[in-house]
Amino acid sequence: MFSRKTVILGSIIACIILTVSLLSFSRSRYGSFGPGRVAIIFIAPLQKTIATSSKFIKNIWNHYFSLVSTAKENDRLKKALGYADAEKNQWREMEFANYRLRKLLQFVKTTSNQVIAAEVTGRDPSSWFKAVIIDKGKSDGLKKGMPVIIPEGIAGHIAEVTSDYAKVLLIFDQNSAIDAIVQRTRARGIVKGETTGRCVLKYVLQKHDIRVGDVVVSSGLDGVFPKGLPIGYVSNVVKRTSGLFQEIKVTPYVDFDKLEEVLVILNPPEHDFISGQ
């Protein structure tokens, strides 16, 4: 009845009219179209689920790569921080060493003795004996019996010596003994080491007036330590009614826990004990 051409043309016109009509209709009823809400009710949750999932996956994906780079950056920063910390620590150590060495140098300038500086490299493994190893030996002119000091006072004396190292017996070792005098009263005695980490001043007669805080110095009579080197201060005095001597505790000036550098006196007072080595 109609040609094929006429049918196509009519269909196109009908579609245009339908489209225009629908657009006009929907424009006038925006927001209250029932079937649209039903679609939203059913489709939107799915949309949301998919959107959330895709966002989640996208986030994971992005964060994964981000985390990888963050982890790398974190590693790099940690490494840099580690280096900075190590450097800072090194500077601080150098600062402390500088301070100690300046102090030693100042002391060397003020002392008339010929001295050599040495570093403590090891300590006595025992709790009951007190000795340290220093990094100077025979090749540096050290001999058995030489006094070892620091600016604060007497540290000990050389007990053993090898070509490059020496063992220093500290004054608070029980085998150590120094002929000493109390600076204020000139009372003489022997400073001996004790296992407690302190020393005792022995053989001081009861008649002498010794007080807590009195300074104890070397007498120089033992032929090992030069006269007048500080040893420690009196920390306790016990005068018993019986007996000839007082019981006097002496706390050394030297903090042996912090002993790192020492000075060895190379020209101590001449004595048979030293010249005999």
Place this chain on the structure above:
Amino acid sequence: MTFFYHIFVGSCLFIFQSVILPYFTFSDSFYDLLVPFIIYLGSYHSVREGIPVAIFLGFIVDSFSGSYFGVYITTYTWLAISMRWISALIDMQNFGFLTLIVVIGVVIENILLFLAIMIANPEFQFSVFILGVIASQIFWAICTGPFFLIFFNKIFGFLKTEPA
């Protein structure tokens, strides 16, 4: 080879004890780290293997310590011998006995050291300070000693089974 391995481990322990350990505040009241090693040598090895190492380590410690020379050689030798004897009486697989044997070792070492000190210095007197240090050493021995024994034994067992 075993002798050199033991000498190496003992020397490492000695270096740790004399260089690293003093940095810690408790080092003065810590027991001799070579004691568990000597106990291990005495308990798990033959006299022929253990005694020479004990003498050698005693020689090293005597050389570095302020003690009279020979004190540690004697102490370690007697410690190794006594541990050989004690280990035959107890179950060395039991953790409690391991703790006990380390404590006994620390006590024996201190008794021998103080005997040596008293022989050389008759005026020597025990004080609360000394007892406190020994108590502290025993405390540390209880806390750490058995682990050292187990560690030494495991390491040696592992090295022995490793193909050359």
